[in-house]
Amino acid sequence: MKVGIIGATGYGGAELLRILQSHPAFTIAAIYSSSQQGKDITAHYPHLSHLSMTLDEIHPEAIAKQTDIVFLGVPSGISAEIAPSLLKAGCTVIDLSGDFRLKNIEQYEKWYNKKPAPKEWVDQAVYAMPEINRSAIKQDTKFISNPGCYPTATLLGLAPVVQNKLAKEGSIIIDAKSGVSGAGQTASFGTIYSELNENFKIYKVNQHQHIPEMEQMLSTWGYEAPITFSTHLVPMTRGIMSTIYVSLASSVDQAKIEQLYMEFYKDEPFIRIRNNNQFPATKEVFGSNYCDIGFLLDERTGRLTIVSVIDNLMKGAAGQAVQNANILCGLDETAGLQLSPVYP
Amino acid sequence: MKVGIIGATGYGGAELLRILQSHPAFTIAAIYSSSQQGKDITAHYPHLSHLSMTLDEIHPEAIAKQTDIVFLGVPSGISAEIAPSLLKAGCTVIDLSGDFRLKNIEQYEKWYNKKPAPKEWVDQAVYAMPEINRSAIKQDTKFISNPGCYPTATLLGLAPVVQNKLAKEGSIIIDAKSGVSGAGQTASFGTIYSELNENFKIYKVNQHQHIPEMEQMLSTWGYEAPITFSTHLVPMTRGIMSTIYVSLASSVDQAKIEQLYMEFYKDEPFIRIRNNNQFPATKEVFGSNYCDIGFLLDERTGRLTIVSVIDNLMKGAAGQAVQNANILCGLDETAGLQLSPVYP
Amino acid sequence: MKVGIIGATGYGGAELLRILQSHPAFTIAAIYSSSQQGKDITAHYPHLSHLSMTLDEIHPEAIAKQTDIVFLGVPSGISAEIAPSLLKAGCTVIDLSGDFRLKNIEQYEKWYNKKPAPKEWVDQAVYAMPEINRSAIKQDTKFISNPGCYPTATLLGLAPVVQNKLAKEGSIIIDAKSGVSGAGQTASFGTIYSELNENFKIYKVNQHQHIPEMEQMLSTWGYEAPITFSTHLVPMTRGIMSTIYVSLASSVDQAKIEQLYMEFYKDEPFIRIRNNNQFPATKEVFGSNYCDIGFLLDERTGRLTIVSVIDNLMKGAAGQAVQNANILCGLDETAGLQLSPVYP
Amino acid sequence: MKVGIIGATGYGGAELLRILQSHPAFTIAAIYSSSQQGKDITAHYPHLSHLSMTLDEIHPEAIAKQTDIVFLGVPSGISAEIAPSLLKAGCTVIDLSGDFRLKNIEQYEKWYNKKPAPKEWVDQAVYAMPEINRSAIKQDTKFISNPGCYPTATLLGLAPVVQNKLAKEGSIIIDAKSGVSGAGQTASFGTIYSELNENFKIYKVNQHQHIPEMEQMLSTWGYEAPITFSTHLVPMTRGIMSTIYVSLASSVDQAKIEQLYMEFYKDEPFIRIRNNNQFPATKEVFGSNYCDIGFLLDERTGRLTIVSVIDNLMKGAAGQAVQNANILCGLDETAGLQLSPVYP
Structure with missing residues (x-):
């Protein structure tokens, strides 16, 4: 091809x-x-x-x-x-x-x-996030819209909980953090090294254009409330972490939630669930197409904290695009994408 | 002295x-x-x-x-x-x-x-955060307990809202981020450069020892519910940002909230309120004793996002300790602390 | 004033x-x-x-x-x-x-x-580097040209050796490294964060405009040969290190050289000589007006390695400018400059 | 296998x-x-x-x-x-x-x-740097000693010049810089993040154990004088740059030197020569097995500046080891190593 x-x-x-x-x-x-x-x-x-x-x-x-x-x-x-x-x-x-x-x-x-x-x-345009709606990508599809970086990390983190109706309506808060490469090559006072190094910034509080993209998908899962979403710039080049807070609609425990995630993603080659209350760090997916997910239920508050990390240029952009191209062409979905994270 | x-x-x-x-x-x-x-x-x-x-x-x-x-x-x-x-x-x-x-x-x-x-x-021991309880520090006080870094950033960010009974019970979520110097000089696999550089990690999810310190103070303000609190490690040396989410208990607008903060901290030499929907970045307080605070009300969700930044080694530790020492000695509270942030 | x-x-x-x-x-x-x-x-x-x-x-x-x-x-x-x-x-x-x-x-x-x-x-214009030519700055001087950042670090490192005729003609090689703030606020593809982070670059090899500035001063000390000078960009904001290589013209030992430096700078408040074969790192002067110098004679090659570090925005720019202003006004030369390095 | x-x-x-x-x-x-x-x-x-x-x-x-x-x-x-x-x-x-x-x-x-x-x-043990002594690696070789990271970058940079007798005896000075991963996972005060971030350090001046390794090879090329070698720690994880200074023994010009390098490495899959007076940066080989080399002759001093960059964990360690294994097994030398640099 x-x-x-x-x-x-x-x-x-x-x-x-x-x-x-x-x-x-x-x-x-x-x-x-x-x-x-x-x-x-x-x-x-x-x-x-x-x-x-x-x-x-x-x-x-x-x-x-x-x-x-x-x-x-x-x-x-x-x-x-x-x-x-x-x-x-x-x-x-x-x-x-x-x-x-x-x-x-x-x-x-x-x-x-x-x-x-x-x-x-x-x-x-077919909005194509394989782990979520693989079947929408047909072999005669001519036009694919590749998902945004924040929505990819966030929706993959939320899907098992929201699809299983465990998220209390109106409770989703997403505190997202990204490396600087997400801003592309735009040269401005705000993107030069001296301004971003040894600095941590918040931007586009509740105004990021990825909000309606996430709400559009959440709505198809029956979650209709607006989300709270803020984005931060981390002094690093690559990597996104979405820290997601959800109040649970019904009473489940940590073991049950782990089981839910394991089951939901059991056949997915690019999703790696952390078990035993472990959380992933962004570097653990650097340069790869993986999305790593961890979570912990706080018994004191009934709130679940979900952490989802991706490499914004891979699973958040080019990697997922090639994954979609593979599906389109009837290839093994992992073709060309079996790159191990570069660590350290 | x-x-x-x-x-x-x-x-x-x-x-x-x-x-x-x-x-x-x-x-x-x-x-x-x-x-x-x-x-x-x-x-x-x-x-x-x-x-x-x-x-x-x-x-x-x-x-x-x-x-x-x-x-x-x-x-x-x-x-x-x-x-x-x-x-x-x-x-x-x-x-x-x-x-x-x-x-x-x-x-x-x-x-x-x-x-x-x-x-x-x-x-x-007198727990001494001057902007909050200056009057507790008497000239014959012999023993001061200096507040923790996360509680300092967070409580200063929350005080105007919680003391004015605007925070809906049970709604406070704090997503905190810190530079690495907070970990001190402990040498371990987890603190070496190659593990932390170009990496963003979450740690101590809902298990940080600063949680009861914040709840103790919130309780004195009438907010009794447990808080959700997670902490992240940013690949930088200094700086803390607390991104705080609160659902408002009554209907106020952004202008009213700005007025509230301005009024609450109007005589405080180390608190700088960002107006006009601006937010502070950690580098804007690097090396100084300032705590900078911004906030934005999301009309869609009725949730307030508050951002509070400090230098963890200054306002979060040594700077606040000297501020307390100044009060103890009857000196001008800013003595020795009029250091401008080092920028860039 | x-x-x-x-x-x-x-x-x-x-x-x-x-x-x-x-x-x-x-x-x-x-x-x-x-x-x-x-x-x-x-x-x-x-x-x-x-x-x-x-x-x-x-x-x-x-x-x-x-x-x-x-x-x-x-x-x-x-x-x-x-x-x-x-x-x-x-x-x-x-x-x-x-x-x-x-x-x-x-x-x-x-x-x-x-x-x-x-x-x-x-x-x-009076070219004013106090440690080198303080007497040129008169109280009626109306126009001072403040030295460049690289020349400041380099000439302060070389002065004791060259003024004492210990440098073999034609042997001086300067391998200089700088943090990115030296490039100022120019926004271009080359200065954005993603291009410079986790990267180490060389630039202006033997073409830097600071070369004639250094040669002009060396010439007044009797060293007339052209120098070799290259500059590198370090992924950090502040700090310059000049690593200087000089073949010695006569036979001296490490102890004698240490004595030479100690004597040369004994009354200088901003020069800190490392003894016992120690070398300074850039962070040890971060935010301060100090120039720290170390050196080691290699008996195998007869070559001296000199390391001189400054904060490029302080001793390499604003700090030295204020130092010159103090002299101009007859003030204590350290007035306003007794800032300790910010560490870590 | x-x-x-x-x-x-x-x-x-x-x-x-x-x-x-x-x-x-x-x-x-x-x-x-x-x-x-x-x-x-x-x-x-x-x-x-x-x-x-x-x-x-x-x-x-x-x-x-x-x-x-x-x-x-x-x-x-x-x-x-x-x-x-x-x-x-x-x-x-x-x-x-x-x-x-x-x-x-x-x-x-x-x-x-x-x-x-x-x-x-x-x-x-067969010391095996393929571009230099590929023929020493026989198919019955049982024991290979993989070269050091600094020697790999430096010797690949020097080989065309020294083997062609262009280096003036006693003139070689190597100013090397490395990312921190070269220090491995040793946890000590000196390797923690807060000590190395926003810092540039020199270490092991003329005392690095890689000196005799380089001299051993240079000697086989007829260059017998001791070298001057210093190493610096860059606040980044991966990457080595060797900036090498050599006085030329005979009169050649930049074009001639470029021709020499192009010819010397014309069949080498992992050596990329920068032409037109360009120099490589470390990030341009990040995660790959390439060694990129640039050089510039300074007419004023007759000195050549050579810059050689590698990823210390790849061409400087694991990559070269696999390259050697490929040769040992009679495979294509690039098998498994056709990884593009990860950029940015």
């Missing part, structure tokens, strides 16, 4: 290149950029200097001919413009942006503060 | 040395250590090589003669043994450990998993 | 504000900015929110009236334009840029690749 | 596990530990919790039966004791320690300050 990457110079693009160059079934046919076309990727990314690939211009028809699947790794707002023309030209598209995740385009407009993509294309 | 430091080689001791060496009214008369007596402090701390002070052995009678106030910067469990003998010898003691903070010694035993200090000495 | 700061929003400006707000003899009369005039400094720097100072426009005549000394903390290239008009208006100026350090303006043009300042003003 | 790892709980062991678990020809038959036998590896390393392997005791005869090749990842001083018994039992051993690198055992004793391994076993 021939794959292409649009926006290869971004961090998501770099991660796709890392995975795909040693993927057993995919060959990188071409890479595309709207700002650096004609340059070699190694000019931007010397860490890839064992490769030598020229960045091509973005021509939908050419891309349709050159690729079986194209990964779209451009910022939200840009995808909305590019994806429809790719789809019209016949490409199969896996979009990593937020532009096609919200079925309600008014919600998109409100939370992203951008013009939404046309409703017809939004309707066609 | 002559002051002494017991446990000067710890990080709290180092911070006391930094503050006290340029304090306008205090002179460091002597420093003490149980493990490195006879050595010069610069052998352990080359950053202090402009000083030259020998570490003395801990003899309560000698300390009583040499000092007007002695800061006790030894680990919890050790203070319980040392403080009584110092007090009996006539010393005025400011204890930075957790050993005398909990009036209920059964609670101490349960949460610290150590033998508590004798009840009579615990009763004598 | 009333002092002003032009370019107060830069990192050098922030550090001047930190020092000067608690200086015993200087009062910050005004702060100036060419890009953010009219704003409060706390909008840019919330860590200073205990202050409240409006940034004024830069009017030389007004500045002359408002200040006894003005610190000029703007980038190289800008100082060349601003300083002359300030001097003409009667200001006493301490310039932190590189624009007036090189007496040979052709050298400036070559290494800075910028238009040099007019020769007459360059001639008037 | 079945492989085993002795000392699997060390960082080198962790890295071997990461590589070998997805190696196309090797299967991890067993892992061994002298201190944690009987435990599952995931108890020590939760990042490996997708594996489940019990740590076995070290019995040479059993190991000989269970494995075709065994990697010995124990500290220097321990290998000297274990390796001979493994070899006697018939194992094929790749030793990652320093115990069998120096042919002159007096040198070992002097620089390591430990009892050397028996001379007969030292003689049998």
Whole structure:
């Protein structure tokens, strides 16, 4: 299978290149950029200097001919413009942006503060988080909307509890933390090293655009209340931790909850449940496609604390995108993704 | 005034040395250590090589003669043994450990998993957080128990809301994050650089010994429910952020809450309230005695998010200890503490 | 004495504000900015929110009236334009840029690749590194050029050896390392957190504009050969280490060299010599005006390794500038600078 | 082929596990530990919790039966004791320690300050750095001594110049920098996070045990003078940079030197030469087996600056060990090692 990457110079693009160059079934046919076309990727990314690939211009028809699947790794707002023309030209598209995740385009407009993509294309996009809705990804699916990083960590952490109706309505609070690479390569006063090193910041309190994405999924599970969600910037490059607080709707104990998680994810190759009251740390998934989950019930308060960690560039972006591509192509879901975390 | 430091080689001791060496009214008369007596402090701390002070052995009678106030910067469990003998010898003691903070010694035993200090000495200790209970510190007070780092950040963040009965019973959740220096100098697999760098960890979920310390104070304000409290380790050296979630008991708006905080702390030299929906970052208090507080009401959920940041070694330990010493001596409370944050 | 700061929003400006707000003899009369005039400094720097100072426009005549000394903390290239008009208006100026350090303006043009300042003003500027040429700073000096960060660390490390004719001609190699704050607040792909964290880079190999500044001083000491100089970026915010290699011109031993350094700097309050073959680390001077120096003679090669560390924003910029201001005003040279390093 | 790892709980062991678990020809038959036998590896390393392997005791005869090749990842001083018994039992051993690198055992004793391994076993060990002496590794080789991390980076950087007699005798100075993982998991005051974060330290100036290892190789190339070598600790986990200074013995220009490097390494899959006066950064090889090299001739001084970077745990340890194992087994040298650097 021939794959292409649009926006290869971004961090998501770099991660796709890392995975795909040693993927057993995919060959990188071409890479595309709207700002650096004609340059070699190694000019931007010397860490890839064992490769030598020229960045091509973005021509939908050419891309349709050159690729079986194209990964779209451009910022939200840009995808909305590019994806429809790719789809019209016949490409199969896996979009990593937020532009096609919200079925309600008014919600998109409100939370992203951008013009939404046309409703017809939004309707066609399959929001694909394999562990949650694998069956929605058909072999004739032409357009996949890859989930956001925070929603991936958070929903995977919440699914066993919420789907089993254990979460008391209105009680979900998510205190999320991310490494800085989630901000991409935007250079601003707020992203320079000296401002972020030896610093811990909170941002977008209850205003993050991933809130409606999570609520959209929670709603399908019968949890309709708004969530409380805040995000923090950790002085590290990669990694997301979602610390989730839920009041339990019925009386269960820690052992029962452990059993629930073990059962729920028993066949999932990328979910690793910590047992014995252990919690995962972000470094334990660094560079890998795993989502590690731990939890502890506090008998004093009846509240469950769930901790879910991912590598935001892998399971939170490029890794999950390749996982979706594998499903799309009928491959083993773990093809090219059996990368052990890099530790320490 | 002559002051002494017991446990000067710890990080709290180092911070006391930094503050006290340029304090306008205090002179460091002597420093003490149980493990490195006879050595010069610069052998352990080359950053202090402009000083030259020998570490003395801990003899309560000698300390009583040499000092007007002695800061006790030894680990919890050790203070319980040392403080009584110092007090009996006539010393005025400011204890930075957790050993005398909990009036209920059964609670101490349960949460610290150590033998508590004798009840009579615990009763004598004045728990002193100036912004909260300045009047408890009398000029004839001989024994001060300095608050914990997490409780300082958290209680200062919560006081205006809880004292004004705005917190719905049972709704307080505290998601706290700390730099690594809070762990002191303990060398173990878990504290080495390679394990903590580029890593974000959760620890002591609902089991931290600072929980009863906060509940003890909240209870005096009429909030009796247990709190949910988890702590995380941030890959940085200094700084604590408490992200606090509270459901409001009555209907107020953001402006009203801002007014409440401004009013509550209007005369406090070390509290800086962020207005206009801004939040503080930990680096904005690095190396200083400030506690910076921001907050935002989420209209969708009726929940208030409060963010309180301190430097754990300053306002969370040595800085607050000197602030208490200033009050004890009738000095200006800011004496020696007008240090601007070191930024960047 | 009333002092002003032009370019107060830069990192050098922030550090001047930190020092000067608690200086015993200087009062910050005004702060100036060419890009953010009219704003409060706390909008840019919330860590200073205990202050409240409006940034004024830069009017030389007004500045002359408002200040006894003005610190000029703007980038190289800008100082060349601003300083002359300030001097003409009667200001006493301490310039932190590189624009007036090189007496040979052709050298400036070559290494800075910028238009040099007019020769007459360059001639008037006194290059002031107190430990090296304190006597050049007269009480009627109106214009001081503050040394560069790398030259400060390096020349203080080399002075005892080179002035004593112990350095073999042509043998000096300087391998320098700096924290990222030296790059200021320039936001670019190269300065964002994700590019610099967990990374160690070399830059400007033999092309750094500080080379002619060091050679100019070495030449006055009789060392005429060009130096080899490379600079590296360390994933930390503050601190410079110069590791210096020199072949010795005559036969001396380690004890003799130690004696030489001790003697050379015996009355210097900001120089701390490590004895007993110890070397300083950058954190041991963090936030302070100290320059710590260690050295070791390798008998196998006859080469001396000298290590000199400073905080680039303090002794390498703002700290030394205040030290020079103190001398200018006949104050104790350490006034306002007796800040202990912040450790850990 | 079945492989085993002795000392699997060390960082080198962790890295071997990461590589070998997805190696196309090797299967991890067993892992061994002298201190944690009987435990599952995931108890020590939760990042490996997708594996489940019990740590076995070290019995040479059993190991000989269970494995075709065994990697010995124990500290220097321990290998000297274990390796001979493994070899006697018939194992094929790749030793990652320093115990069998120096042919002159007096040198070992002097620089390591430990009892050397028996001379007969030292003689049998093949010091194997493929790019330098691939032909020494025969298919019947039973005992390989894997090179040190600093020597790997440094010798690969120097080989083209020294083998071509371009290095002036006595002129080589190596200023090396390493991430902290090189220190392994030793917990001490010097390796805890708070001491190393935001700090840059020099250590073992001209006393590092890797000096004789490099001199031993340089000597075979005709360079007999002692080298100057210092090592620094960078606040990051992985990565080594060797900045190397050499005075050129004859007159060549930059283009000629570039040609020399390109030619020298033209068939090497793991060496990436930076052209056009570019230099590599450590992050550009993070997690990979590459060694990236850049260089620049300074016309002013006639000195060449060479920069060589590796990931100390990969090309500097586990990666090179697997590369050697591949050669030993007649496999493609890159088998299992085609891992792209993890960036950012």
